[in-house]
Amino acid sequence: MAEVTDARVVNTTCPYCGVGCGVKAEIAPDGNVSVRGDGEHPANFGRLCSKGSALNETIDLEGRLLHPHIGARRASWNDALDLVASTFSRTIAEHGPESVAFYVSGQLLTEDYYVANKLMKGFIGSANIDTNSRLCMASSVAGHRRAFGADIVPGTYADLELADLIVLVGSNLAWCHPVLYQRIAAAKEKRPEMRVVLVDPRRTMTADLADFHLPIRADGDGALFAGLLGWLADHEAVDRDYVAAHTTGFGAALAAARSVCLDEIAEQTGLQADELTSFYALFAGASKVVTVYSQGVNQSSTGTDKVNAIINCHLATGRIGRPGMGPFSVTGQPNAMGGREVGGLANMLAAHMEIENPDHRDRVQRFWRSPFIADRPGLKAVDLFRAVADGRIKALWIMATNPVDSLPEAASIEAALKACPFVVVSDVLTQTDTIRHAHVRLPAAAWGEKDGTVTNSERRISRQRAFLPLPGEARPDWRIICDVAQRMGFANAFSYASPAEIFREHAALSAFENGGTRAFDIGALAGIDLAHFDGMGPFQWPLPDADAPAETRFFGDGQFFTPDRKARFVAISAIADTRTSRDFPLILNTGRVRDHWHTMTRTGKSARLSQHLAEPFVEIHPEDAARYGIVDADIVRVSTMGHAILVRALLSTRQARGSVFVPIHWTDQFAARARVDILVPGLTDPHSGQPASKHVPVRVARFEAALYGFAVVNEHPPMIEADYWALAKCRAGWRVEFAFAKADRDWPLFAASLFGCAAGADFLAYNDATAGQQRFACFDGQRLAGALFLAPQPVAVSRDWAVEQLSAEFASQRARVAVIAGRPGRGLAERGATVCSCFGVGANQIAVAAKAGCVTVEAIGQTLQAGTNCGSCRAEIKGIINAYRLQAAE
Structure with missing residues (x-):
C-alpha cells in the first residue's frame, strides 16, 4: 500500500461565539491537526480570534468521557439507553409529561436541537425543554x-x-x-x-x-x-x-x-x-x-x-x-440562532412557530405525525431548575452544558440536582461540576467529531464537519436522543440514518404551509441529498427556493410579520432599579475574558489560552479598593447574603467606581471558590425569563491571608487543600496559585503531596525564617516534578520562568538549587504578563520594543509578531505603548 503523504483539509465552523467563523482544519498524515481561518467564509474571511486559533490544542482525549456510565460503573450503551428510556417513560406514566425535562445548549448542532425538541414537544407532549441560550439571547x-x-x-x-x-x-x-x-x-x-x-x-x-x-x-x-x-x-x-x-x-x-x-x-x-x-x-x-x-x-x-x-x-x-x-x-454561542430556528426555547415551536397559536400547534403536529403536541409554554431555565428542586420535575436530561456553574442561584442548582431522582448528562468530559451529579453519564461527540449545521448571528447557516474519528464509544447527540426516543416507543419518527436526513426534515417543516407567512423558510433545501449536504456552503436564510438571493436583509420594504404587516413600537418605562444598600454597596457585573469560554471545558485544555489571565479575579476601581483596604493582588471575598467567592484583586481605572467585575469561567475544576453565579440571584426579565447577571448588589472584603503560594507541577495535582487556589494549564504541566488563612502546616509534606514525589526523588527545600519564605522543588530524574514558593505576601516569582523549568533538564545539583531562586538567571529578561497569546509575547517585551522606537501597534507586530494573528490583543498593545509614551513625556 502506498504511503499517504498529503494532508487532508476539512472546512468546518468554529464552536465558540455566535460570529460563526469558518475554519479550515488540516489533518497531517501523522494525525496532527492544525487550524486556520477560512478565507472564503463570509463571516470571517480568514480571521480567527485567539480561541479559534487554538482549537487544535483542545481536541485531545485527556479527561474525555469515552463510555456510558450508570452511577460509578461503566455500562453498555444498551443498558444505559434502556435505563434512560424506561425511567423517563415510567415517570411520565406515573406523574405526567410535565414531570420530565430537557436542558439543552447552544453548543448542540441544529440537528441535535431539532430531534430533542421534537421528542419533548411532539412525542412526550411537554414544552419543558429549555436551553442555556436562555441566559444570553x-x-x-x-x-x-x-x-x-x-x-x-x-x-x-x-x-x-x-x-x-x-x-x-x-x-x-x-x-x-x-x-x-x-x-x-x-x-x-x-x-x-x-x-x-x-x-x-x-x-x-x-x-x-x-x-x-x-x-x-x-x-x-x-x-x-x-x-x-x-x-x-x-x-x-x-x-x-x-x-x-x-x-x-x-x-x-x-x-x-x-x-x-x-x-x-x-x-x-x-x-x-x-x-x-x-x-x-x-x-x-x-x-x-x-x-x-x-x-x-x-x-x-x-x-x-x-x-x-x-x-x-x-x-x-x-x-x-x-x-x-x-x-x-450578536449572540453568545455558536448555535443559539439554530436553537431558535427549531424551537429550542420552552416558549417556542419549531420553525419559528408559536406554541400559544393553535393553528401553529396543529400544523407542527400534523407534519410530525406526533401523538401529542405541547399546548402551553414550558418552564424557562431558572424556573425549570426550581421545579427540579421542589420535586415537580423528577427526571432531567442535561445536554452539552454545565448549569451548576452557568445558571444563577448556582448553589441551589447543585442542591436541586443532588435531590433529583434521576439525572442524565450527555457531555464530553468525565469531570464537570454538573456531571458529577448524574445517575447516567452518556459520552457525546465533541467538536471535530460531530457533523451538522449551525447558524450564526447574521442568520448564516454553516456546516460543522467531522474530521476526527469518534473516540471510544462516543456518539453524536442526535443519535443518542433518537436511540432513547426509539426505546420509548417512537421508532418510526426517529429512525434517521444521518444528520442530513434531519436537516432535510427541518428544512421541509420551515416551508410547510408557509407561503411567505413565516420569516424562517429554507424550503429550497427540503430535498437535499447526502452528497449536497456534505458539500453545502454557508448561506443566509430565508432561502425558500433555489432562485432566492444568496444574502438578504429583512424589513427594507417596510413589511413585517405582524398581522397588519406593520412594526410595533413598545412604550418603555425609563425607571431603573436601585439594588445596592448599605450592607451591599457595590454592583457586581459578570462576563467573559478574552481567551476563555463558558466554563472552560474546552479552553481550559489549552496552555496558550490560560496565559493571558490564569486565575479568577475581581476588577475594582483603585478608589473603591482603597476604601476597603484592598491592594493589587490581594485575595478578595466578594459576597451577597449567604454566599461568597474568593478571587484575586485586579485594580483598574477601566472599572467604574461603585461597581466590580468578575468573570464567569472559573469552576470547581479550576479554582477553590470562584463560581460567581452562586452570587447571582434568580431575578429574571418578566417577558423573556432571562436572568439579570449584570446588576447584583455585593460587598467586598480583603481575605486575611497568612501565607501565599505559587507552584508549577508536571502532573495535574490531586485534591488541593488551600483556602484559595487557582489551577491553570501551562506548557508541560500546571501552574497553581494559593492563599492560606493559617501558616501552621507541615509544608514539606504539603509540597511532596502536591508534586506526587516518588520514592528516591531529589527533594530540595529552602527556608528563610526572617522573611517568612519557604521554597521546595522535586526532581524526577533530570526533570522538574514540581516547585512551590511560599511567602507572607503575594509571591514575587517569575511565573513564565517557573513554567519554563518544567520543560528544562537538570543534570547538575547547581542547576537544581537555582530553581528555588524563582527568577531568571543574570542577563535573562522576563517576558512579563502575557499579552499576545498567539505568539506568547509579554508586556515587558512590548514595553522594551516601545522604548526602542516601536511606537505603533503595527511596529510592535513587525518586531514581535504580537497582534498580527487574531488581533484580540491590539488594544492592550496600544495601551502599553501609550503608557510608555506618557512615562517618557514626564
Whole structure:
C-alpha cells in the first residue's frame, strides 16, 4: 500500500461565539491537526480570534468521557439507553409529561436541537425543554417578537462595515466577538469618518476603538434610548412618513419617553446632560446607524424593554433593513440562532412557530405525525431548575452544558440536582461540576467529531464537519436522543440514518404551509441529498427556493410579520432599579475574558489560552479598593447574603467606581471558590425569563491571608487543600496559585503531596525564617516534578520562568538549587504578563520594543509578531505603548 503523504483539509465552523467563523482544519498524515481561518467564509474571511486559533490544542482525549456510565460503573450503551428510556417513560406514566425535562445548549448542532425538541414537544407532549441560550439571547427573541412579529435579526455583518455610526451597547466586541471587532476596526481605518460609540459601565478594551464612551449606570440602557426617542421627536429627526406607513404604537411610545426629562435621564443613566445630547445629536445626524447589542442589554430584569427601546429608535428614523443600518443582536454561542430556528426555547415551536397559536400547534403536529403536541409554554431555565428542586420535575436530561456553574442561584442548582431522582448528562468530559451529579453519564461527540449545521448571528447557516474519528464509544447527540426516543416507543419518527436526513426534515417543516407567512423558510433545501449536504456552503436564510438571493436583509420594504404587516413600537418605562444598600454597596457585573469560554471545558485544555489571565479575579476601581483596604493582588471575598467567592484583586481605572467585575469561567475544576453565579440571584426579565447577571448588589472584603503560594507541577495535582487556589494549564504541566488563612502546616509534606514525589526523588527545600519564605522543588530524574514558593505576601516569582523549568533538564545539583531562586538567571529578561497569546509575547517585551522606537501597534507586530494573528490583543498593545509614551513625556 502506498504511503499517504498529503494532508487532508476539512472546512468546518468554529464552536465558540455566535460570529460563526469558518475554519479550515488540516489533518497531517501523522494525525496532527492544525487550524486556520477560512478565507472564503463570509463571516470571517480568514480571521480567527485567539480561541479559534487554538482549537487544535483542545481536541485531545485527556479527561474525555469515552463510555456510558450508570452511577460509578461503566455500562453498555444498551443498558444505559434502556435505563434512560424506561425511567423517563415510567415517570411520565406515573406523574405526567410535565414531570420530565430537557436542558439543552447552544453548543448542540441544529440537528441535535431539532430531534430533542421534537421528542419533548411532539412525542412526550411537554414544552419543558429549555436551553442555556436562555441566559444570553432570550430578551432579544422577546423584543424581536414584540416589535417585528417574529424573531428576526434584520441585518448582516456587512452592515457593520457600511455604517456611518456604530453604537455598541453592553457589548465588549474586542474580547467577546473579536472577529467582528476586527472587521469594524478595518472598516474604520479605511473610512476614518466612521464613528463608534461604546455604551458600557466599564471602559473595556472595545473602548479603544470608540470615539465616544458612555460609562452608563447598570440597567440605564432603557432610559438612554427612551430619552433618545424623545430627543429625536423634539429635534425633527423622526421619519414621519415611515412611521405612519409601516408602524403602529408610536404615540404611546413617545408619550412614555417624554414622561422623563433630560435631567431624569441623566440621573437614571449616570451620565452628564451634555454627554446625552452629544450622543443623541450624533445618532440623529448619521444617516446609516447600526446599534449592536449583546449581554449588557439582554442579561437584565428589563432586558426585553431595553431591546425594544433600541428598536424604537431605529423604527422612528426608518433606519432598519437597509445597508448599513438597523438594530443588531450578536449572540453568545455558536448555535443559539439554530436553537431558535427549531424551537429550542420552552416558549417556542419549531420553525419559528408559536406554541400559544393553535393553528401553529396543529400544523407542527400534523407534519410530525406526533401523538401529542405541547399546548402551553414550558418552564424557562431558572424556573425549570426550581421545579427540579421542589420535586415537580423528577427526571432531567442535561445536554452539552454545565448549569451548576452557568445558571444563577448556582448553589441551589447543585442542591436541586443532588435531590433529583434521576439525572442524565450527555457531555464530553468525565469531570464537570454538573456531571458529577448524574445517575447516567452518556459520552457525546465533541467538536471535530460531530457533523451538522449551525447558524450564526447574521442568520448564516454553516456546516460543522467531522474530521476526527469518534473516540471510544462516543456518539453524536442526535443519535443518542433518537436511540432513547426509539426505546420509548417512537421508532418510526426517529429512525434517521444521518444528520442530513434531519436537516432535510427541518428544512421541509420551515416551508410547510408557509407561503411567505413565516420569516424562517429554507424550503429550497427540503430535498437535499447526502452528497449536497456534505458539500453545502454557508448561506443566509430565508432561502425558500433555489432562485432566492444568496444574502438578504429583512424589513427594507417596510413589511413585517405582524398581522397588519406593520412594526410595533413598545412604550418603555425609563425607571431603573436601585439594588445596592448599605450592607451591599457595590454592583457586581459578570462576563467573559478574552481567551476563555463558558466554563472552560474546552479552553481550559489549552496552555496558550490560560496565559493571558490564569486565575479568577475581581476588577475594582483603585478608589473603591482603597476604601476597603484592598491592594493589587490581594485575595478578595466578594459576597451577597449567604454566599461568597474568593478571587484575586485586579485594580483598574477601566472599572467604574461603585461597581466590580468578575468573570464567569472559573469552576470547581479550576479554582477553590470562584463560581460567581452562586452570587447571582434568580431575578429574571418578566417577558423573556432571562436572568439579570449584570446588576447584583455585593460587598467586598480583603481575605486575611497568612501565607501565599505559587507552584508549577508536571502532573495535574490531586485534591488541593488551600483556602484559595487557582489551577491553570501551562506548557508541560500546571501552574497553581494559593492563599492560606493559617501558616501552621507541615509544608514539606504539603509540597511532596502536591508534586506526587516518588520514592528516591531529589527533594530540595529552602527556608528563610526572617522573611517568612519557604521554597521546595522535586526532581524526577533530570526533570522538574514540581516547585512551590511560599511567602507572607503575594509571591514575587517569575511565573513564565517557573513554567519554563518544567520543560528544562537538570543534570547538575547547581542547576537544581537555582530553581528555588524563582527568577531568571543574570542577563535573562522576563517576558512579563502575557499579552499576545498567539505568539506568547509579554508586556515587558512590548514595553522594551516601545522604548526602542516601536511606537505603533503595527511596529510592535513587525518586531514581535504580537497582534498580527487574531488581533484580540491590539488594544492592550496600544495601551502599553501609550503608557510608555506618557512615562517618557514626564
